[in-house]
Amino acid sequence: MNDADLARRAAEAGAAVVRATDWAGIAREEKGGGDFATAADLAAERAVLDLLRAARPGDAFTGEESGRSGDRSAARQWLVDPLCGTLNFAVGTHLVGVNVALREHGRTVAAATADPYTGETYWTDGAAAHLRRNGLDTPLAPTARSRLVDLNLDPPYPNAPGLRVARLLTDPDFEQEFRPRVVSTTLAVAWVAAGRRAAYLTDGHLADSVHFAAGIALCEAAGCTVTDLRGAPVHTGAGGLIAAADPETHARLLGLLARQQGTHVRR
Template sequence: MSIINGESGKGSDARLALTAAQAGAAVVRDLYGGRLARYDKSAGDFATEADLAAERAILDVLRAARPDDAVTGEESGRSGAADARRRWLVDPLCGTLNYAVRTMLAGVNVALREDALVMAAATADPFSGEVFWTDGDAAWVRSADGTDEQLTPTAASALVDVNLDPPFPDAPGFQAARLLADPGFAERFRPRVISSTLAVAWVAAGRRAAYVTDGDLRDSVHFAAGIALCRAAGCTVTGLHGEPVLSGAGGLIAAADPETHAALLELVKHQTP
C-alpha cells in the first residue's frame, strides 16, 4: 500500500503509520546481531545505533507525507508546535535490551494523536514481519506476505504480560512483583514478561489475555500504539484502578474481555493501602 504526499483522511493516516513502522522495522532487522554502539540515557537505560537509525527512517517517512505534523520521538524528542492538534508518537525499538543481547522480542511503535485521541497506530514485529495496525475503528495484523487479518482478542491463553522494568512510579501502592506473588493471580493466570510493548499488541491479537503496567502513559511513545490497537480490537482498557486510561498517572490494564479485566482490577485493589 503506497502513501501519497498530501493524501488526507483517517485511512491514509493508518496506512502511513503502517508504512512508517515497516520502515523502522526493516532497519532494526537489518542491523540485528551486529556490533552496535551504545548511548547511555539514564541508569540502566541506553539506546543503540539501531534505535537511532530506525527512528530516522520512521521520521523520514512521516515528514515526507505530513510535513506540518508535530512529532515526539523516543530518541530525538519533540518537534513541531507544542500545542499541535496532530502529533506522531514514535518508539523506534521497544525492547532495546532484548535486542542488544540478541533476543528477538522487540517492537516498533508509531501512533498519531489528534487532539486527545490516537486516531491511527501501528506496531511492527521486525522479526516475524507482522504489523499490527488500526485506523481507530478496527484493528488488523498484516502478515509478511501483505495479507490483513482482523484482530480478535481472547483470554483463552490465561497469559498475562506484566511490566517489571524499573522505576516503579506507583509504589508502594502498586508493585508488579507483588501482583505476581498474589495467590489469586496464580490461581487464574500465568505470568509472562517479554520487556517490550509488542505484548500489548498481542492482547489485541488474542495471544495474551492481558497486559499490566503502572506509570503515566499520557503521550507515551511506548504505549500509545498498543492502547489504540486494544481499544479498536474491542479489549477492555482502563488505568490500574478502573479509571479512563490516559487520564492521569494511572498505568494500564488492557484485557481481552471484561471478566479478565475485572479479575485483574480486583487483584490490583488488594495492593492498595
C-alpha cells in the same frame, strides 16, 4: 495515503532497519539510569521520521531518541518508539517492536506496531484493528484463552508502595488463574489485541507515551477492556494500564490489585 496506511508503512520502515542490523557488538549510546540506545534505535527512528515528515510536513513529531520536532503548535502529533525492547535486541533476543501513533485532539487516530522478526504489523485506523501478514489483513480478535498475562516490571512505579504490579507474581490467586510473562517490550500490548495474551499490566504515567500509545490504540480498537490500574479511563487517573482481552479478565485483575492496595492500607 491515509494516516493509518502511513503509520503502518512508517512502522514497517523502522522494522526493516532493525531486522537488517546485526545486534552483536552494536554501538550503544548511554542515556543514564542504566538506559541506552543502540545504533539500531537511532537508524530506525531516522527511517520512520523521514517517511512521516515527507508525507505530513505540517505535523508535530516526537521520537524517543530525537525528542520533539516540527510544528509544536500542530494539533496532530506523531509518536515514534523506534525499537521497543532495546535491551532484548542488544543481547540478541528477538522480542522487539516498532511503534508509531498519531494523536489528534487527545485521541489516537492511527497507529501501528511492527514486529521486525515475524514480519507482522498490527495496525489501526482508530476504529478497527488488523494484523497484516504477507500482505493480507485479518481483524484482531482478543481472547483470554491462553491465560497468559504480561507484566511490565520496569520502573517508574508512581503507584507504589500501595500498588505494585510485580506483587501479582507471588499472589496465589493470580497463580491459580493466570500465567505471568515478562517480555520487556510493548509488543506484548499488541499481543493482547491479537489474542496472544489475556492481559498486559504496567505502572507509569502513559499519556502521550511513545512506548504505549500504539498498543493502547490497538487494544481499544480491537474491543479489549482498557483502563488505568484502578479502573479509571486510561490517562485520567493515577496512572498505569490494564489492557485485558475481555471484561471478566479485566475485573479479576482489577480485584487482585484492589485487594493488594487494601492490604497495604491495613498495615
